[in-house]
Amino acid sequence: MPKMNPKGIYVNKNVRLDSIQVYGFDYDYTLAHYSSNLQCLIYDLAKQHLVNEFKYPDTCLEFKYDRSFPIRGLYYDKSKGCLMKLDFFGSIELDGCYYGRRKLSREEIDEMYGTRHIGRDQARELVCLMDFFCFSEACLIADIVQHFVDAKLEFDARYVYEDVNRAIQYVHNSGLVHRGILADPPRYLVKNDQLLRFLRMLKDKGKKLFLLTNSPFYFVDGGMRFMLQDSLGQQDSWKELFDVVIAKANKPEFYKSDHPFRCYDVEKDTLAFTKVDAFLPGKIYYHGCLKAFLQITKWKGPEVIYFGDHLFSDLRGPSKAGWRTAAIIHELKSEIMIQNDNSYRFEQAKFHIMQELLGRLHATATSSMTSEAYKSLLRELNDERQKTRYKMKGMFNKSFGATFLTDTGQESAFAYHIHQYADIYTSKPENFLYYPPEAWLHVPYDIKIMPHHLKVSSNLFRT
Numbered sequence: 001m002p003k004m005n006p007k008g009i010y011v012n013k014n015v016r017l018d019s020i021q022v023y024g025f026d027y028d029y030t031l032a033h034y035s036s037n038l039q040c041l042i043y044d045l046a047k048q049h050l051v052n053e054f055k056y057p058d059t060c061l062e063f064k065y066d067r068s069f070p071i072r073g074l075y076y077d078k079s080k081g082c083l084m085k086l087d088f089f090g091s092i093e094l095d096g097c098y099y100g101r102r103k104l105s106r107e108e109i110d111e112m113y114g115t116r117h118i119g120r121d122q123a124r125e126l127v128c129l130m131d132f133f134c135f136s137e138a139c140l141i142a143d144i145v146q147h148f149v150d151a152k153l154e155f156d157a158r159y160v161y162e163d164v165n166r167a168i169q170y171v172h173n174s175g176l177v178h179r180g181i182l183a184d185p186p187r188y189l190v191k192n193d194q195l196l197r198f199l200r201m202l203k204d205k206g207k208k209l210f211l212l213t214n215s216p217f218y219f220v221d222g223g224m225r226f227m228l229q230d231s232l233g234q235q236d237s238w239k240e241l242f243d244v245v246i247a248k249a250n251k252p253e254f255y256k257s258d259h260p261f262r263c264y265d266v267e268k269d270t271l272a273f274t275k276v277d278a279f280l281p282g283k284i285y286y287h288g289c290l291k292a293f294l295q296i297t298k299w300k301g302p303e304v305i306y307f308g309d310h311l312f313s314d315l316r317g318p319s320k321a322g323w324r325t326a327a328i329i330h331e332l333k334s335e336i337m338i339q340n341d342n343s344y345r346f347e348q349a350k351f352h353i354m355q356e357l358l359g360r361l362h363a364t365a366t367s368s369m370t371s372e373a374y375k376s377l378l379r380e381l382n383d384e385r386q387k388t389r390y391k392m393k394g395m396f397n398k399s400f401g402a403t404f405l406t407d408t409g410q411e412s413a414f415a416y417h418i419h420q421y422a423d424i425y426t427s428k429p430e431n432f433l434y435y436p437p438e439a440w441l442h443v444p445y446d447i448k449i450m451p452h453h454l455k456v457s458s459n460l461f462r463t
Contacts, residue, residue: 001349003340006333007431011441013423015305015324018438022299023202024318026251026308027213029132030328030429032223033190038181040065041188043136045176046167053170054163056144057151063143069101070138071400072331073414075126080112081145081157083138084126086413087406090119095393095407096400100146103399123413127161130417131310132330137168178219185226193231194430199241205437208299210244212254212306214313217247217264217284244279244297248286255317261288261296290321307429315421327422328429331403338395338402347392351409354385 025031043065050056076083082104085096092113097104109116118126129138141164148155171177181188202209213220224238232238239245247264250257261276264284271286279285279296301322308314308328315325338344358381361374389408393401401407404415411419418425424441426432435441 001345004336006336006340007427007434008336009424009426009431009435009441010332011424011443012419014443015423015441017435017441020207020303020305020324022208022210022297022304024210024212024304024306024323025429026306026310026314026328027211027215027220027223029309029330030307030314031195031211032227033192033330033428034132034181034188035190036067038177038188039067039136039139041180042133042168042171042177043140045171045180046136046140046164049167049170050144050163054167056163057147060144060147063140063147065136065139067135068397069142069399070129070135071397071403072130072132072134072329073403073412073417074129074134074138074400075123075413076129076138076141076161077126078158078161081160082112083142085400085406086118086123087408088411088413088416089117090121090123090413091117093400093406093412095390098142098399100149101142102146102149120416127165128312128413128417130312130414133168133172137164140164140168175216175219178216182219182222185223189223189226191227191230192430193228194433196228196231196241198430198433201433201437203241207437209242210246210297211242212246212249212251214249214251215247217245217266217286218269220245220247221266239282239284243281244285245283246285246288246293249288252313252317254288255290255321257289258291259287259289261292262286290317305423311417311421319421319423324423325421326429327418327425328427329403329418329425330427332425333427335396335402335404341395344392344395347388347395348409351385351388351392354381354388357381358385 028034043063047056047060047063051058051060071085073085074083075086081099083098085093087093092109094106094109094116095103097109099108104112141160144160144164145155145157148160199209211220221238228238246261250259253259262271262285263274263276264271264286266284276285276288276292277296302324304318305324305326306315306318307326308318309330311327315327319325339348358378361378361381393407396402402412404412404418406412
């Protein structure tokens with residue numbers, strides 16, 4: 001089985017980089033990469049808000065963020081209070097459905113939902129937790145539900161979600177998280193000299209660059225200064241790398257609204273009243289909309305590629321507007337490294353062999369084949385397959401397994417959304433340094449759905 005490149009660029013739709021003239025970037029978890037300490041900060045600030053403002057029990061302050069519990073791409077059912085992982089077609093992952101912090105059994109799932117197959121239409125009624133900031137949200141929701149269950153308190157699961165979501169939004173919109181990060185940048189931000197190399201390489205090739213973020217400018221400025229301070233000259237400014245800098249853009253509304261741009265005065269912390277009909281060098285702009293952005297820049301859709309981490313807020317709008325899209329999925333690197341490890345590859349090969357043998361056994365079985373030997377073999381194969389599934393799952397995340405895959409090796413619902421909205425995806429933007437700027441990025445001919453997944457050779461099944 002071939003090993004995949006943890007720093008590779010993976011292609012869902014063919015992209016010719018020589019035709020891309022404009023590179024756009026989100027800030028959080030795209031240009032800026034954070035340590036796991038950030039999830040603890042968001043979690044702690046949100047639980048404090050729940051207790052202080054929404055009068056949740058003081059015992060909630062004892063909760064601790066569990067970084068081993070959530071993954072990206074989970075769904076929360078507001079009507080039933082379940083946190084779950086879905087597969088590519090909208091079926092509930094059997095070992096990935098939790099009520100609070102307790103995993104539900106197959107019988108409980110069937111009793112609650114009637115069927116494992118929710119389907120994509122019904123899945124739209126669930127809350128999708130897609131970006132990196134959702135780790136703390138998912139964990140806090142599960143902890144609150146578990147607390148109410150343990151305390152034997154009646155509660156409405158919808159209120160739990162709404163309160164936790166409002167608390168998470170508050171700590172972002174109020175600036176609490178921003179100020180916490182800037183108060184101790186080494187604790188939360190990861191320095192990255194390769195990022196500067198990548199951005200300068202694009203500028204040297206004559207590409208246009210823009211930054212489009214929902215974060216306020218002071219926060220972006222403080223973060224960029226810290227991340228690039230070791231590699232950027234004393235007299236240089238990170239702003240000189242970008243032709244346009246837009247903050248507080250309010251994505252995804254940015255892509256469909258008619259809001260005008262406002263020029264932001266950094267010194268006075270005020271917005272100008274004059275109409276913005278051109279983007280001037282060194283200036284910072286707030287708000288705005290895609291329609292006005294395209295009118296001012298005259299940049300045409302297919303020549304623009306936008307990098308972001310949130311599939312809905314960052315990439316769905318640009319993909320519908322004709323831009324090329326690049327998803328930045330930081331956990332992709334670690335998941336590929338696990339896939340490349342010999343212990344995982346052994347279990348994966350073993351799992352596929354079990355699947356193949358079970359398929360052959362079922363294909364040759366008839367209603368008359370009820371011998372003890374047949375039943376014993378069936379039990380043994382099923383047991384061995386189940387053990388292998390648990391081993392593979394535990395290598396990623398003990399609660400929910402891999403981000404892109406279900407326990408049975410099928411693509412997850414998160415993989416479906418990447419396939420839908422991302423032309424290409426990679427673990428960080430600077431991975432483009434390993435590819436020529438004129439490269440043609442092609443969809444591999446032998447992919448199943450996600451091009452970074454390991455291919456199991458048919459040689460395994462030859463007799």
